[in-house]
Amino acid sequence: MTASLTPSHGQGALIEMNQVGKTFYSASGPFQALKDIELSFYRGEFVGVIGKSGSGKSTLVNMITGIDHPTRGKVFVDGIDIHAMPESKQARWRGRNLGVVFQFFQLLPMLTLAENVLLPMDFCNMYSPAERPERAYALLKMVGLADLAHKLPGSVSVGQQQSAAIARALANNPPIIVADEPTGNLDLKTADSVYNRFTALAAEGRTIIMITHDPEIAGRLTRTVTLKDGEIINQSSVKTLTPAGNTTNDQGDVNR
Amino acid sequence: MRPRWRKVIADWWSNLSRFILVTLSLMGGLFSIGIIAGGYVTTLEDMESGFKAISPSDVRIRTEAFDQSLIDYVQSLEGVVAAEGEKMLFAQLQTADGEWQDIIIRVLPEEEQQINLVELLEGRLPQEQEIIFDIHRTIDYGIGDQVTIQTAAGQKRQLQYTGTVRDQTIGTLSGSYFVAPVYGYIAYDTLPWLHQEKHYEVLLVTVDPQLSAEDYKALKDDLTGLVEQSGRYVFTITDLRNNDHPNSGYVRAVSNLLALLGLLSVLLSGFLVYNAMAALLAQQMQHIGILKAIGARQGSIIKMYMVFIFVFGLLALIVAVPLSAWSAQALGQFLGLRLNFRAGDLRLVPFALVIQTVIAIILPQAAGIIPILKASKVSVQEAINSTGIQIDEFGKSRLDRRLEKIKNIGRPLLISLRNTFRRKSRLVLTLITLSLAGAVFIATFNVRASVEKYIDKVTAYILADVNLDFDRNYRINEIEAIAKTIPQVVLVEPRSAATAQLLNDQGEALETVEIWGTPPDSSTIKPILLDGRWIVAGDRNAIVLNEAFISNYPDLQVGDIINFNIKHREISFVIVGFFQFIGNDFFLAYAPIDYLNEVSGNRHKAANYQVVADVSLVEQDREEALARTLDETFRSAGFSIRSASTSKSIRGNATLGLDTMTFFLLIMSGLTALVGSISLTGTMGMNVMERTREIGVMRAIGATDRQVMKLVLIEGVIIGLISWFIGVLLAFPISYLMSYIINMSIFGVTGEFSITINGFIIWLGIVLVLSVIAGLIPANNAARLTIREVLSYE
């Protein structure tokens, strides 16, 4: 069973991590945050990454988004070695293919929530300029921020900032969404609506990787990956996926 | 160590580039103040004290040959401190390539020098058959060489070159130090070797400085009487008692300019320092909020930040003070060399030090206290949340609304625009600093243009091709006839000179004036008339006066009668005009030559001739060839000729002093450009650095490096362009003011004012290049880090 989870590159895995390791150096000496991770993700999956605080979850997803570089090993996304890609190409590629929700949101403080959501579309030239504001507004409404669209991040609550960050991650309608504790500051109801949205996106064929501490969410996930001390200690089985790609849409395909 | 000091230390070291930027900004400001204030104090002081130290003569009497006995007698008079004899020889010095160049040889007194001391710089004083030179003109020889001198009578003699000196009196009499030829100095005993009589012709006297004006005048009269009683004719008696250094006008111009620039640079540095501190502390707003949240009281916070800020100022001060003192001295040395005064040694100017200390230590504290107090006015929560944006102001900002309205402006461009105007007070300060620096920079170019324009006009007094100078008067038609034998010569215009005493209504002598006789409607002079007209045909006792009369006797008007003592006769002239000449307090006048010759008893004679050649001889060497031909022709015909020089070389020499000014201005513009650059780089750099994290976020959500760079660059260019525009506007009044200062100091009149496009364009270039560099470096830095590192940047 474990073997089927890690098929070699090309056999349908959208994201493939090969022997990925990461060592940090700090005043406390070197610290191995990831140890030879072998892991694959498939189209239409909704994967939960769980584990104790400090186990390496954020470090792991940073390897996939290209936000940090591995010390060892390679990461392929749809066959592309993303860490071999030049930095300038990586930005555009990430903007179009990845929606990232950061653990600390990282909204731009001088832009309103609506402008923050518009920004990825502007940078990557997605959607026509006329369509963009409408889309941004729809996304904010989805996360319950319709009334706050024109406020600056500094003058809304922490949970509201997190919601805006989720809306921004979805702006370019990316095939892959990577979210680091997207509901850590959300009340249960708001969190629930985010889960619903993610489930629907996964059903469309998008791939969602989410770090979470919420035990209730397990039922919605297609798979969980459990980390401990930088190693994968447990993976639940891959659920049968609705074959999305062929018939209804090709939303889950990575743009090159 | 207590944890709070660990925070302060970590603040210095955790962001080294910011530390360096802020310290550099401070240093730039302090440096410019140091060099300007230091230069201001030292140049004037050095010139004055240096000139006093050579015991300049108070009275100078040119008379017939005399010897030590007369000197001894004068010396014994009450009120006389020292008396000394002098003799000047006009001769020629052979250059390395065999040509002849004019030289004035001052004969040093037999006894030790007491008046108009020459300051030995190198080598030793001359003994028999030796010569030493003044440093103001470079010559082809070095100490130890043999040089050849040709006397006015044509004898050639070899002398040994044994030393160099500085003679600060050069220019006292001729009116311009800058047109002075080479000066050489020989021992009294060398005179026979040069076929000269061993005697003096000029009596130099210094008097008791306590002497009242009346006593002094009485003494002067006694001296004249005494010389005349001895049977000698007194040619001129020149009163130099209150005279400054001959180039004091230039030094005054320089120091007045420095005062203006100093004022501006204090302002500039003040803003610069304030801005750097404000930027530094804006980033600390959140920290101040956090500190308060965990129990820190305002007093503790203020103390921490005072120490934090103090180190920047202290460091900048430690570097800037010696550096600027050294540079001020270098500036002094340069000016001293160009303007013939003795620049002092390396020293700290207390005045400069005080200003520097205030700006380095006190101003930053004042600047620092503002954000701390601001942080304490808002709640802890707001301080922590502040991202430096004036949140409330922002939503309703009119500018912002207007930006919103521009359709399809694009979010990235909007970010640039908004970032530009994000920190309004900082932006305003940056703009003031930059605009001021720009304005001064541009102004220096305009002032140079004005000075150059003036130089052009001054050369209009010497339009002829060759200037012939004889050792004594010759008959005009004789000289004309000989000169005309040379085929190129088309016009020979005589110039005669007479020394006169300007008289007041009571018939007392006021000033020594040099009156030049010129044919009416001369074609070799195009005077700059300040008032009235030039000498025209039919004029008889008409006279045109230079600007020295205007500044010393402002009541004089065109149409007034003015009286002179010429050769013991009181002669009246009618003022028909005023003209402007190159400066100083030197009294100069032009009158019709025939009338002047008549009253000075030199009918039909002149010692100076302006020669015009047939083709306009544009190339200098063709003029030179003509000059040489004239020289040889007259010499071989037995005339005692002092020099035949091309007008171009005279023009070149005449404008040397003004060149010094333009060069000085160039240094100043360089300095302001430096300070301006530092300020722009500092502010831009800090702005971009503050946004390192935002840059990371933009990269993380799909912005390419090029897009990020574009944002940063547009912001820099917007700031640069606005400041340039304001600088352009400010440049006009500042240019005018600086031109005014120069003209007033040197010429005593408001002179030319001219604008050149160069300064404007060069500054635009500097501003653009700097804004690009200042933004690119930190932005590039942000692009080199991984996004994770950037996102955790504070």
Next chain:
Amino acid sequence: MDTGNREAMIEVRNLVKTYYTGGKPFSALRSVNFSISANEYVGVIGKSGAGKTTLINMLSGVDQITGGEVYVNGTAVHALGDDQLALWRGLNLGVVFQSFHLLPMLSLLDNITLAMDFCGTYRHGKSEKRAMALLDSVELADHARKLPAQISGGEKQRVAIARALVNDPAVILADEPTGRLDSATSETIFRIFDHLIARGKTIVMVSHDRTLADRVNRVFNLEDGQIISNGGEEL
């Protein structure tokens, strides 16, 4: 001066907080009243944006009170000046901020000892030992020398908790102290809090934790800036 209800550790009367954004007022708290007695363990829940953080900020005095009265441990918070407030807060309150607010240039250890420095409780050596013990209790002793940028989100949260406890305050105000923690680590934190209650401290804690109701004495439910239920006490 009215010192409020003597038995109450925290007493809030007609508390109003209005934010102004671009001149437009927004009421984050509208007339909130409650009292919490000493050694009570109170949970605060409510939708995102309900005003929970705002309420905590009012109790700790880090933000300006628009209207009403707040008494904590016998002190009229609304009447204190900025400076008095800072010292009082440092000595009497332990505040865990939702966004942690650690100082980025200081190591975790220094971040904690700094809080003692300002309140005059810093003693060289002894304080470091206490800080280490606190870091150890939140399982971070190994990371003591790291900078905040070099630790994970959950680790930062735990540093913030350790810092809040350093001056052994009588009242602890915690804004989502377990928001970023897995259930096992959350459990560690909750046990620390239980221990504090056992030592007689008073705790007000904002949390989305599903098990919150079972852990605390009382739950305040905030909605649109008002308490809609407070677990028994009359409104």
